[in-house]
Amino acid sequence: MENAVQQESGTQRYAFLGPVGTFTEAALVQVAPAAQHVPMPDVVTALDAVRRGDAERAVVPIENSVEGGVSATLDALTSGDPLVVVGEALVEISFALVAAPGTRLEDVRHVATHPHAWAQCRGTLARLAPGVVHVPATSTAAGAALLAEHAASGDADELGFEAALVAAHSAAAHGLDVLARGVEDNVGAVTRFVVVARPGTVPPRTGADKTTLLVHLPHNDAGSLLTMLEQFAARGVNLSRIESRPIGDALGRYAFSIDAEGHLADERLAAALTGLHRVCPFVLFLGSYPRADGVATAVAPGTSDDAFTSAQEWVAGLRRGLT
Numbered sequence: 001m002e003n004a005v006q007q008e009s010g011t012q013r014y015a016f017l018g019p020v021g022t023f024t025e026a027a028l029v030q031v032a033p034a035a036q037h038v039p040m041p042d043v044v045t046a047l048d049a050v051r052r053g054d055a056e057r058a059v060v061p062i063e064n065s066v067e068g069g070v071s072a073t074l075d076a077l078t079s080g081d082p083l084v085v086v087g088e089a090l091v092e093i094s095f096a097l098v099a100a101p102g103t104r105l106e107d108v109r110h111v112a113t114h115p116h117a118w119a120q121c122r123g124t125l126a127r128l129a130p131g132v133v134h135v136p137a138t139s140t141a142a143g144a145a146l147l148a149e150h151a152a153s154g155d156a157d158e159l160g161f162e163a164a165l166v167a168a169h170s171a172a173a174h175g176l177d178v179l180a181r182g183v184e185d186n187v188g189a190v191t192r193f194v195v196v197a198r199p200g201t202v203p204p205r206t207g208a209d210k211t212t213l214l215v216h217l218p219h220n221d222a223g224s225l226l227t228m229l230e231q232f233a234a235r236g237v238n239l240s241r242i243e244s245r246p247i248g249d250a251l252g253r254y255a256f257s258i259d260a261e262g263h264l265a266d267e268r269l270a271a272a273l274t275g276l277h278r279v280c281p282f283v284l285f286l287g288s289y290p291r292a293d294g295v296a297t298a299v300a301p302g303t304s305d306d307a308f309t310s311a312q313e314w315v316a317g318l319r320r321g322l323t
């Protein structure tokens, strides 16, 4: 079976946040090593490639243990033609500082990298190279690629940065000098990546699944957040992530991006969804998929599939006049 999946992914095109050497590529290698890997310049372009049918899947970062949610991904997933999450991968994150051959640490005043990479290394870099300034890049590897290109053509001075922060595992591959390794502020940080597809079939339930949703609050008064959360709590559904994103039409209007433990096929999760549908003006189902850590969903007493179906049968019986 695994071979069949592998073979199938071997013929599939997976768009990812490129270029080669990003953490996202490392996540893609975990989930579909045999697939065709198609680097994209940013998350929006990677997701749009799936929307257009130019790729079957996209792999993009969604959350990390230091900086929290990746807003660009959360927003791009939920605007435009529908997409769903069909899988996830976890990558341990460690960074290296690279520069054109011959550059000394004391020459480094500006460092190009992805904003999430900068946020995870700024403390260490401030100690290593006091006064150093961040130059935003679309990815870690994109900054390094520019450095390598300009070093080769001898016009590195025009670039506006002297170094790049890259994934430690690919530091050697850029053809640059490694000035420092392990420059992250938090050792053991992890980033979570999602595999995204066009809506269609939902991956089968494994017993260790997550469901991703976007929800608008029922009404804007005291207790509206609680009303939404009660839909999960009353059915014993635990949340592994919840964060607010501005809806964008007016100040103070927020949507909630949520990961719930469980699968659409779980009765307790289905019951939570029906509750949300009743009380919230907008609920977007963004997929049920196996958890990367394989941790089985905890089932509180009275929230198993059997408990839900026997309760439904009892009510059905009452309606038929049985007592």
Ligand SMILES: O=C(O)C(=O)Cc1ccccc1
Pocket (backbone or CB within 6 Å): 017, 021, 022, 023, 024, 025, 061, 064, 093, 114, 116, 117, 138, 139, 140, 141, 167, 191
């Ligand atoms: O830029 C990359 O290499 C990415 O894959 C995005 C990213 C950046 C920083 C931490 C985790 C993922």
